[in-house]
Amino acid sequence: xxxxxxxxxxxxxxxxxxxxxxxxxxxxxxxxxxxxxxxxxxxxxxxxxxxxxxxxxxxxxxxxxxxxxxxxxxxxxxxxxxxxxxxxxxxxxxxxxxxxxxxxxxxxxxxxxxxxxxxxxxxxxxxxxxxxxxxxxxxxxxxxxxxxxxxxxxxxxxxxxxxxxxxxxxxxxxxxxxxxxxxxxxxxxxxxxxx
Amino acid sequence: xxxxxxxxxxxxxxxxxxxxxxxxxxxxxxxxxxxxxxxxxxxxxxxxxxxxxxxxxxxxxxxxxxxxxxxxxxxxxxxxxxxxxxxxxxxxxxxxxxxxxxxxxxxxxxxxxxxxxxxxxxxxxxxxxxxxxxxxxxxxxxxxxxxxxxxxxxxxxxxxxxxxxxxxxxxxxxxxxxxxxxxxxxxxxxxxxxx
Numbered sequence: 001x002x003x004x005x006x007x008x009x010x011x012x013x014x015x016x017x018x019x020x021x022x023x024x025x026x027x028x029x030x031x032x033x034x035x036x037x038x039x040x041x042x043x044x045x046x047x048x049x050x051x052x053x054x055x056x057x058x059x060x061x062x063x064x065x066x067x068x069x070x071x072x073x074x075x076x077x078x079x080x081x082x083x084x085x086x087x088x089x090x091x092x093x094x095x096x097x098x099x100x101x102x103x104x105x106x107x108x109x110x111x112x113x114x115x116x117x118x119x120x121x122x123x124x125x126x127x128x129x130x131x132x133x134x135x136x137x138x139x140x141x142x143x144x145x146x147x148x149x150x151x152x153x154x155x156x157x158x159x160x161x162x163x164x165x166x167x168x169x170x171x172x173x174x175x176x177x178x179x180x181x182x183x184x185x186x187x188x189x190x191x192x193x194x195x
Numbered sequence: 196x197x198x199x200x201x202x203x204x205x206x207x208x209x210x211x212x213x214x215x216x217x218x219x220x221x222x223x224x225x226x227x228x229x230x231x232x233x234x235x236x237x238x239x240x241x242x243x244x245x246x247x248x249x250x251x252x253x254x255x256x257x258x259x260x261x262x263x264x265x266x267x268x269x270x271x272x273x274x275x276x277x278x279x280x281x282x283x284x285x286x287x288x289x290x291x292x293x294x295x296x297x298x299x300x301x302x303x304x305x306x307x308x309x310x311x312x313x314x315x316x317x318x319x320x321x322x323x324x325x326x327x328x329x330x331x332x333x334x335x336x337x338x339x340x341x342x343x344x345x346x347x348x349x350x351x352x353x354x355x356x357x358x359x360x361x362x363x364x365x366x367x368x369x370x371x372x373x374x375x376x377x378x379x380x381x382x383x384x385x386x387x388x389x390x
């Protein structure tokens with residue numbers, strides 16, 4: 001069994017388990033057992049399970065940035081194409097997990113927003129950062145006339161991300177990525193396409 | 196404290212708690228305590244917590260039908276207007292809960308789809324029924340030329356519901372119904388509007 005040496009390793013193991021089982025269904029004991037670490041270690045690193053949730057959100061966001069940044073900044077592609085490819089990359093990840101798990105931001109948003117204010121705020125920050133990154137590309141697409149300029153780019157970015165999350169959730173229940181593929185089709189071939 | 200007499204009452208109390216706290220965070224004991232019923236009663240009615248989940252889904256769907264059916268069948272309104280009003284009614288419900296709780300189908304879909312196959316199937320059925328109801332209205336809207344006829348009505352219905360669920364989740368994290376209002380704006384004023 002792999003030996004865990006530091007906080008980063010506990011966060012990685014915890015992220016995997018929470019993505020798979022959810023936050024409330026995951027006991028600290030299960031994380032410790034899977035990570036093969038002594039009981040006391042968890043509370044050496046985290047003052048509470050809520051603080052642990054914040055750490056796995058930060059890790060998830062860092063991983064997500066690593067996936068999306070190269071796509072967002074690929075100047076060989078038109079800005080709108082980068083937006084589309086960024087979602088396609090996340091869909092490929094989801095398909096690689098047999099249409100399970102989904103997005104930690106959505107999962108914890110669903111489970112924890114009403115009861116853990118610090119977690120809600122951290123999720124809100126992460127979603128806003130994603131929205132701002134995406135709206136920069138949409139503004140460029142507007143200035144290049146690939147999408148209509150009379151939409152608020154930030155509102156549209158938020159809507160795109162929300163609709164992606166909804167399609168991800170629908171795909172998780174359907175155990176098929178068809179709703180995600182339809183999200184790509186409707187938004188990029190129809191809703192945003194210049195007539 | 197209100198006295199619980201039958202299975203329906205337990206389901207109602209359980210639905211309220213699970214909508215508020217989630218499934219995994221809700222212990223059977225908490226339901227029994229809030230419902231003021233003796234411990235043994237729960238397992239007289241439900242062989243497992245999973246069977247209880249199925250019962251609260253059925254109750255939620257019945258309540259949802261009661262909200263949506265009069266709107267779906269209101270022939271004084273154009274079909275597309277009925278679609279829009281049906282979502283607006285659900286948004287009003289959510290606002291009435293201070294932007295908390297959300298939709299049980301989405302919440303349990305997120306929490307349970309990967310681990311409780313019977314629950315996943317029940318949720319899938321419920322989402323498909325909703326999709327079929329909505330696609331009937333979209334087909335009418337297409338035959339009346341209020342929306343473009345070259346979209347598959349059932350795919351579009353599924354996409355609308357998924358995007359609504361995503362906007363609901365985003366609103367739950369933001370603690371503001373703005374993303375839901377933007378969903379209405381983008382879909383009904385722009386994406387589906389005939390140019």
